[in-house]
Amino acid sequence: MDLFSTPYDFTALDFLMDMDVPVIKIASFENVDIPLIRKIAETGKPIIMSTGMATLAEIDEAVQAVRDAGGTQLSLLKCTSSYPAPPDEMNLRAIPHLEQSYGVPIGLSDHTLSTSVPVAAVALGACIIEKHLTISRDEPGPDSGFSLEPHEFKAMVDGIRATEQALGSVRYGPNKREAHSVAFRRSLFVVEDMKEGDTFNDKNVRSIRPSNGLHPRHIGDVIGRTASGDIERGTPVSWKLLGGAS
Numbered sequence: 001m002d003l004f005s006t007p008y009d010f011t012a013l014d015f016l017m018d019m020d021v022p023v024i025k026i027a028s029f030e031n032v033d034i035p036l037i038r039k040i041a042e043t044g045k046p047i048i049m050s051t052g053m054a055t056l057a058e059i060d061e062a063v064q065a066v067r068d069a070g071g072t073q074l075s076l077l078k079c080t081s082s083y084p085a086p087p088d089e090m091n092l093r094a095i096p097h098l099e100q101s102y103g104v105p106i107g108l109s110d111h112t113l114s115t116s117v118p119v120a121a122v123a124l125g126a127c128i129i130e131k132h133l134t135i136s137r138d139e140p141g142p143d144s145g146f147s148l149e150p151h152e153f154k155a156m157v158d159g160i161r162a163t164e165q166a167l168g169s170v171r172y173g174p175n176k177r178e179a180h181s182v183a184f185r186r187s188l189f190v191v192e193d194m195k196e197g198d199t200f201n202d203k204n205v206r207s208i209r210p211s212n213g214l215h216p217r218h219i220g221d222v223i224g225r226t227a228s229g230d231i232e233r234g235t236p237v238s239w240k241l242l243g244g245a246s
């Protein structure tokens with residue numbers, strides 16, 4: 001577990017630098033403090049900056065201040081600065097917009113009491129989740145009312161990990177676990193006994209499971225043809241069963 005914190009002025013920044021923290025957090029209330037942002041960027045430390053209350057123009061100014069001061073490792077957190085924050089005010093669709101706008105890692109600073117909101121944020125591309133933790137909300141404290149208890153925090157993390165796995169990659173077609181299910185797709189079968197020379201029609205040929213017969217797309221090639229021999233009900237249709245047109 002790495003320790004880091006949010007400096008609120010230059011002296012706090014100096015204190016954190018003496019501790020050699022691995023990253024500096026800029027809280028939402030300081031995202032308009034351009035001199036402080038520049039000073040933080042000049043340290044060369046990675047920066048995580050919350051965007052609570054900030055307009056897009058203010059975010060532009062803060063990001064530019066980081067870059068102008070030589071900061072190269074920046075991430076932004078979508079944030080709603082109310083405590084607690086209701087889910088309907090989270091506007092998580094801003095997460096992909098921030099990523100497209102600034103080309104930096106985007107996360108969520110979440111003050112809801114929900115474990116679903118951060119999971120949804122991850123599904124939208126968030127790669128950092130900030131969430132308040134308390135041993136018990138019954139214990140008095142400034143953050144208690146919008147903090148998760150340990151069992152809730154674990155449920156959130158488990159949900160996030162499952163979501164990360166489920167996102168996967170862009171791919172189509174059956175995977176290894178689906179391969180055995182392909183057999184249960186539909187295909188063309190003879191569903192009534194037929195004699196040689198009988199004509200295939202929509203009563204004696206149907207698209208049913210399993211997939212041993214011709215693909216259902218070939219139904220138009222089958223209807224109207226004649227049977228090349230006697231065919232028992234339940235036989236998958238194959239090209240060799242087809243004679244000429246009736």
